[in-house]
Amino acid sequence: MKIDVMVAGEEHLRFVSQINDSIDEAAKQRGTGIARRTDEYIADKINSGKAIIAVNRDEFVGFCYIESWGHDEFVANSGLIVRPQYRGMGVAKRIKQAAFDLSRKRFPNAKLFGLTTGEAVMRINTDLGYEPVTFAKLTDDEQFWQGCQSCVNYDVLQRTNMTKCLCTGMIYDPVKVAKKKAMEEAAAAEAKKKSGSFWSRLFGK
Numbered sequence: 108m109k110i111d112v113m114v115a116g117e118e119h120l121r122f123v124s125q126i127n128d129s130i131d132e133a134a135k136q137r138g139t140g141i142a143r144r145t146d147e148y149i150a151d152k153i154n155s156g157k158a159i160i161a162v163n164r165d166e167f168v169g170f171c172y173i174e175s176w177g178h179d180e181f182v183a184n185s186g187l188i189v190r191p192q193y194r195g196m197g198v199a200k201r202i203k204q205a206a207f208d209l210s211r212k213r214f215p216n217a218k219l220f221g222l223t224t225g226e227a228v229m230r231i232n233t234d235l236g237y238e239p240v241t242f243a244k245l246t247d248d249e250q251f252w253q254g255c256q257s258c259v260n261y262d263v264l265q266r267t268n269m270t271k272c273l274c275t276g277m278i279y280d281p282v283k284v285a286k287k288k289a290m291e292e293a294a295a296a297e298a299k300k301k302s303g304s305f306w307s308r309l310f311g312k
């Protein structure tokens with residue numbers, strides 16, 4: 108088996124209905140916060156270079172797409188699916204990493220976010236630097252939230268006035284991450300300086 112993960116191209120358009128069928132299968136389980144899209148929507152994502160696909164030679168393995176919202180202020184990674192027979196092998200992790208890299212390249216200033224009910228995705232997102240947040244911190248672009256209408260849990264979102272659902276919202280804020288990194292580097296440099304002066308005091312150098 109050789110699973111390749113890449114930005115999807117024209118040659119992958121033949122997998123569109125299979126991708127949607129796989130999403131549909133997963134979406135039937137109430138606990139899964141994944142919404143079906145039209146075949147045209149998935150094809151458009153592929154044609155615009157905003158989709159990641161995993162294939163095992165000629166076989167479809169997994170998929171995910173990115174979409175920008177609120178005038179490119181936010182980018183969502185959505186529609187993550189791995190076919191059941193390929194689960195538990197690290198494929199979702201590779202797809203999410205590729206979607207993360209693509210999002211950062213195409214929208215370097217955007218906050219990346221996702222909605223998920225799954226522990227697997229929460230773990231992957233945490234490793235990528237995402238943090239859980241309330242829905243108020245996510246995009247208020249109505250079109251994004253309209254996308255939840257085809258989710259089996261939509262009634263829950265409506266009942267809570269669009270503030271909560273079964274999904275957890277997670278966000279990667281590049282400004283916050285850069286600040287945190289700078290502070291950690293400054294703290295490490297300070298600690299190094301202190302330990303250097305300790306040894307020079309001890310040995311009189």
Ligand SMILES: CC(C)(COP(=O)(O)OP(=O)(O)OC[C@H]1O[C@@H](n2cnc3c(N)ncnc32)[C@H](O)[C@@H]1OP(=O)(O)O)[C@@H](O)C(=O)NCCC(=O)NCCS
Pocket residue numbers: 133139140141186187188189190193194195196197198199200201222223224225226227228230231
């Ligand atoms: C969720 C899904 C994409 C995970 O795909 P996968 O290829 O099996 O995931 P990976 O093998 O890359 O696992 C990633 C991590 O999650 C963990 N994990 C995988 N499945 C898990 C599960 N069912 N419960 C808890 N943890 C799980 C793995 O151990 C791994 O953690 P680690 O890095 O700490 O070892 C897949 O199960 C799926 O397609 N589900 C249906 C659709 C869905 O729920 N999509 C997500 C919508 S947000």
